[in-house]
Amino acid sequence: xxxxxxxxxxxxxxxxxxxxxxxxxxxxxxxxxxxxxxxxxxxxxxxxxxxxxxxxxxxxxxxxxxxxxxxxxxxxxxxxxxxxxxxxxxxxxxxxxxxxxxxxxxxxxxxxxxxxxxxxxxxxxxxxxxxxxxxxxxxxxxxxxxxxxxxxxxxxxxxxxxxxxxxxxxxxxxxxxxxxxxxxxxxxxxxxxxxxxxxxxxxxxxxxxxxxxxxxxxxxxxxxxxxxxxxxxxxxxxxxxxxxxxxxxxxxxxxxxxxxxxxxxxxxxxxxxxxxxxxxxxxxxxxxxxxxxxxxxxxxxxxxxxxxxxxxxxxxxxxxxxxxxxxxxxxxxxxxxxxxxxxxxxxxxxxxxxxxxxxxxxxxxxxxxxxxxxxxxxxxxxxxxxxxxxxxxxxxxxxxxxxxxxxxxxxxxxxxxxxxxxxxxxxxxxxxxxxxxxxxxxxxxxxxxxxxx
Numbered sequence: 001x002x003x004x005x006x007x008x009x010x011x012x013x014x015x016x017x018x019x020x021x022x023x024x025x026x027x028x029x030x031x032x033x034x035x036x037x038x039x040x041x042x043x044x045x046x047x048x049x050x051x052x053x054x055x056x057x058x059x060x061x062x063x064x065x066x067x068x069x070x071x072x073x074x075x076x077x078x079x080x081x082x083x084x085x086x087x088x089x090x091x092x093x094x095x096x097x098x099x100x101x102x103x104x105x106x107x108x109x110x111x112x113x114x115x116x117x118x119x120x121x122x123x124x125x126x127x128x129x130x131x132x133x134x135x136x137x138x139x140x141x142x143x144x145x146x147x148x149x150x151x152x153x154x155x156x157x158x159x160x161x162x163x164x165x166x167x168x169x170x171x172x173x174x175x176x177x178x179x180x181x182x183x184x185x186x187x188x189x190x191x192x193x194x195x196x197x198x199x200x201x202x203x204x205x206x207x208x209x210x211x212x213x214x215x216x217x218x219x220x221x222x223x224x225x226x227x228x229x230x231x232x233x234x235x236x237x238x239x240x241x242x243x244x245x246x247x248x249x250x251x252x253x254x255x256x257x258x259x260x261x262x263x264x265x266x267x268x269x270x271x272x273x274x275x276x277x278x279x280x281x282x283x284x285x286x287x288x289x290x291x292x293x294x295x296x297x298x299x300x301x302x303x304x305x306x307x308x309x310x311x312x313x314x315x316x317x318x319x320x321x322x323x324x325x326x327x328x329x330x331x332x333x334x335x336x337x338x339x340x341x342x343x344x345x346x347x348x349x350x351x352x353x354x355x356x357x358x359x360x361x362x363x364x365x366x367x368x369x370x371x372x373x374x375x376x377x378x379x380x381x382x383x384x385x386x387x388x389x390x391x392x393x394x395x396x397x398x399x400x401x402x403x404x405x406x407x408x409x410x411x412x413x414x415x416x417x418x419x420x421x422x423x424x425x426x427x428x429x430x431x432x433x434x435x436x437x438x439x440x441x442x443x444x445x446x447x448x449x450x451x452x453x
Contacts, residue, residue: 038308038354040285041315047282050089050170053082059163059214062156063179069107070152074159080105081177082169089171094288096175113183115150122186126240127233127374128440130425130447133244136193144194150187157187161214168223170279173287174294181230188234192241196248201255204245209262211238220269224283225276225371232378239385243446246392259389266379273375274322277368281318284310293360304356312357317341317368324372329379333412338373338431373432377444380411380428384446387417387426391448399426399448424449 055061065077081097084105089095097105116122121135144150188211195204215238218231242259245251251259284290290309293300324337332338387408391397403419403426410417410428417426427445 057164062160133240166218274325300356305354308354309357329411383408
């Protein structure tokens, strides 16, 4: 008798719990119906109006068509892709192209080129390791100049970097295709490695100057965070080869002056990537589903209020990140602006309204603070190469004395760069700490003195 009573009580309790959960779910679905959504923040509403794309003297269409088949004009291919995306934007459709459409515009499938398999050092990240340029230089051989496909891409690279502008289309959502940046970076590195291995110092300096101007232009004019980060990677590759050049060859005073002529720290306009965070907000506004919730469960999607989610994104992430972006290196360090944002979007939702949006934010693995830190660190790495150039013309210099008296100092504290004679490096402590183990953290150092040992 007691057992039957206990079973009935358990069945009643479980049934009540299930009924309660179903009722709670039904209420959550009800309060998140679209007509209960918030009003979109005025700043976000303004982002629905996009600027027309500049095509003349713009490298972006060439970048978009960079891996087109050999017989095609990369600019023409890129412009056709942009036109197709523009037509979808005008119709209010997702701004995407399927694989067949992209293959048609590019004249074939975007498969890995044979030449890429020969250069194992292309996997080396110059933001983490100090010898990536040295590794690639050692891999380059005269036979590489005879690779027809690589030759086509090298020509396209030179065509692209000599354009005056890099302006992206603002007609983008979360799935809009972008340029094959990985391939572009690889070709740029191989171009510099071939030059340093086979050509004169002046040839390498000319190519490095062209690269640095292009990546700086891309950093300044690029709209998206992706473009900003790619420009930093390209800039670091260029610095890596300049540092290798000074380690491997004795440079004349004229050659050192050439480096000082084109290499310079970022301007305030270039280092302020706040506009790119607005670009991320625009992408979210133009996307059918906010990017933070893409891939979420059916229930999360149904209990998400798009406007309320976008407003949270703007007020609690975009606005503070724009403020951080405008700080000088000293202010950035002093205020601890490299630390993760503190906001309630990662806390368990207390309200059923926009339950899905807040849950999606809580589960997201997006750490926006890393992007500004990478810009600040990269600016410091420019100073390191300028300091290496200062050491270059002095035979057997007292490195510690030069480092101590140099104008090129720790960008955050104003102290001299750290000289570590046991490792033959100079550097400072990176603030970009958003790496994800087991990946290695960034290294804000350069190797010096190889040719003297």
